[in-house]
Amino acid sequence: MSSSILDLSKLRDIGWSMWDPIGLIPDGCTWRDDDAAGFEDEYDSYLQNAAAQLRQGAPAAEVVNYLVKVETVLMSISQRPDTMLRARAVVQAILAEA
Incomplete structure (x- = not known):
């Protein structure tokens, strides 16, 4: 990953989609819509941490595991069939944008 830092709005595009x-966001909406007003920054620290880990050379699998842990441990959400897939998609999108 290059040393460039992803713009926060790009990280939000990736994370929310x-x-x-x-x-939190209804289907068909984005974090930029009025339906997201007030919680658009909900995932910022997690996404910024994931991007920073990748920028510093952490293996993609480690960052995927970080996002899964955020969801299942820190947020106390039961792991779902798509938990790992969504985390992988986020990491791949961050890598693709860097």
Whole structure:
């Protein structure tokens, strides 16, 4: 991964469209819509941490595991069939944008 830092709005685009573990945004909406007003920054620290880990050379699998842990341990959400898939998609999208 290059040393460039992803723009926060790009990280939000990735996180909200591919991850949104709490399910805060209704289908068909984005974090930029009025329906997301007030919680658009809900995942910022996790996404910024994931991007920083990748930028510092952490293996993609380690960052995927970090996002899964955030969802299942820190947020106390039971692991779902798509938990790992969504975390992988986020990591791949961050890598693709860097």
